[in-house]
Amino acid sequence: MALRPSPGLRTRLLSAFALLCVVTAAAVAGGMYVEARNAILERTQDAAVNTMRSRLEALFPLPTATPGPAELGGIARSLIDEDTHTIAVYHGVQWQPGGLPNAPPLDAGDIPPKLRHTVAGGVMAWQRVEWHGAPFLVIGAPLLIAERGQAPRVSGIEVYTVRSLLSEQRSINELAARAWLTGGAALAFAVVLALLATRGVLRPVRELGRAARLLGEGELRVRIEMRGSDELADVARTFNNTAAELERHVMQLREMEADARRFVADVSHELRTPLAALTAVADILDEEADGLPEPAGRAARLVSQETLNLTGLVNDLIEISRFDSGVAALALNEVDVAELVRATLRTRGWPERVHTELASEVTARLDPRRVDVILANLVGNALRHGEPPVSVRLRAGQDWIAVEVRDHGPGLDEAVLPHVFDRFYKASAARARSEGSGLGLAIARENARLHRGDLTVTNAPDGGAVFTLRLPRRPPDPNGGSE
Numbered sequence: 051m052a053l054r055p056s057p058g059l060r061t062r063l064l065s066a067f068a069l070l071c072v073v074t075a076a077a078v079a080g081g082m083y084v085e086a087r088n089a090i091l092e093r094t095q096d097a098a099v100n101t102m103r104s105r106l107e108a109l110f111p112l113p114t115a116t117p118g119p120a121e122l123g124g125i126a127r128s129l130i131d132e133d134t135h136t137i138a139v140y141h142g143v144q145w146q147p148g149g150l151p152n153a154p155p156l157d158a159g160d161i162p163p164k165l166r167h168t169v170a171g172g173v174m175a176w177q178r179v180e181w182h183g184a185p186f187l188v189i190g191a192p193l194l195i196a197e198r199g200q201a202p203r204v205s206g207i208e209v210y211t212v213r214s215l216l217s218e219q220r221s222i223n224e225l226a227a228r229a230w231l232t233g234g235a236a237l238a239f240a241v242v243l244a245l246l247a248t249r250g251v252l253r254p255v256r257e258l259g260r261a262a263r264l265l266g267e268g269e270l271r272v273r274i275e276m277r278g279s280d281e282l283a284d285v286a287r288t289f290n291n292t293a294a295e296l297e298r299h300v301m302q303l304r305e306m307e308a309d310a311r312r313f314v315a316d317v318s319h320e321l322r323t324p325l326a327a328l329t330a331v332a333d334i335l336d337e338e339a340d341g342l343p344e345p346a347g348r349a350a351r352l353v354s355q356e357t358l359n360l361t362g363l364v365n366d367l368i369e370i371s372r373f374d375s376g377v378a379a380l381a382l383n384e385v386d387v388a389e390l391v392r393a394t395l396r397t398r399g400w401p402e403r404v405h406t407e408l409a410s411e412v413t414a415r416l417d418p419r420r421v422d423v424i425l426a427n428l429v430g431n432a433l434r435h436g437e438p439p440v441s442v443r444l445r446a447g448q449d450w451i452a453v454e455v456r457d458h459g460p461g462l463d464e465a466v467l468p469h470v471f472d473r474f475y476k477a478s479a480a481r482a483r484s485e486g487s488g489l490g491l492a493i494a495r496e497n498a499r500l501h502r503g504d505l506t507v508t509n510a511p512d513g514g515a516v517f518t519l520r521l522p523r524r525p526p527d528p529n530g531g532s533e
Contacts, residue, residue, distance in 0.1 A: 067247070394422050
């Protein structure tokens with residue numbers, strides 16, 4: 051399952067600022083909106099109730115306790131104005147003088163039942179309702195009658211005034227729009243502040259990331275400019291101290307490595323002259339070994355073999371020192387690769403022991419000596435440490451050639467594969483000194499890379515180690531061109 055990339059620090063900071071602003075603006079604007087809305091409606095409601103109450107007081111006392119349609123009409127007309135619609139009801143008889151300008155016709159059946167029940171119980175009440183998508187305020191009141199010598203009582207007459215709240219609704223909508231505009235402006239302001247804040251925070255973070263990348267790429271002199279004395283400045287100071295200490299240690303290691311390489315090169319060159327003399331003596335001892343008594347003959351042959359091994363080791367060390375110092379160079383020639391492979395096998399007496407599959411007419415610009423060293427090392431290792439049959443296969447493409455050397459032995463242990471081309475590495479710690487110095491494969495790979503190619507190893511599925519030499523047919527020119 052692929053993991054989704056997490057958003058960057060800038061995105062997270064902007065999102066946090068924006069979310070905080072939205073929540074704050076929504077809470078403030080929402081609270082102000084609710085308070086203002088309630089205040090507008092309550093003010094309108096209180097004004098309408100007080101107006102109706104004062105007009106009802108003007109009607110008291112009623113001229114009759116049993117009004118007819120004409121008396122109901124008079125009561126309704128006394129309560130009506132240009133913003134209200136009045137309904138007067140008495141024992142199922144109702145009268146209304148007309149409808150509101152922007153409202154549908156209303157009658158007693160449109161009054162909420164709960165409100166009518168409250169008014170019928172002798173209590174003045176009011177309720178906000180919505181008819182046909184428009185808000186209205188309905189105020190209901192019972193009319194009292196007072197007979198001579200008695201307390202006022204409910205007459206059974208109910209009056210209802212209906213007032214439109216459209217103007218108040220428009221004011222509330224305008225208030226909501228302003229609240230949204232205020233919230234939007236606050237959000238934009240918060241985004242600007244967030245951009246400024248993230249810029250100040252992310253600049254040193256980006257500088258730290260750039261410096262860390264350069265440090266990882268080997269630019270040990272990189273440093274971060276410190277600004278201020280906050281936590282980011284502490285991080286920059288720590289990074290600079292770490293980089294300085296790392297540079298010091300790396301310089302020491304490089305100096306030690308350079309000294310070690312120089313020592314190996316110097317010692318190797320100094321050994322060549324005495325080794326040349328020893329080799330001449332060893333050749334004489336080797337020729338005379340068969341005529342010497344057995345202990346002396348065996349010692350002579352041993353001296354001869356060890357001299358040859360030491361000579362090979364010194365030559366390998368000199369070759370490695372050339373690679374390390376960067377003075378190793380190619381002597382390129384147009385070569386028939388198949389013939390080069392056959393010559394390598396023929397020179398070492400291996401044609402009968404190695405099976406070949408060589409593509410014909412494959413030419414490439416190579417250094418024959420260095421490729422011969424690579425092939426000799428790979429085939430020699432396969433013959434010594436693998437099991438027959440050993441095969442060499444040549445494949446060619448338009449731009450590359452590949453030479454595959456394989457044996458059919460048990461192969462290499464998986465723990466050994468990553469270290470096969472390490473210097474002085476031997477797969478078996480018990481291997482005798484005479485079997486090699488542990489530099490052959492390292493030199494082979496350096497020769498391959500000098501050609502801008504590579505040398506790899508793997509185990510075949512059916513057993514055996516497979517070394518693959520891959521080289522370009524036209525390696526790049528050392529001066530930057532193409533051969």
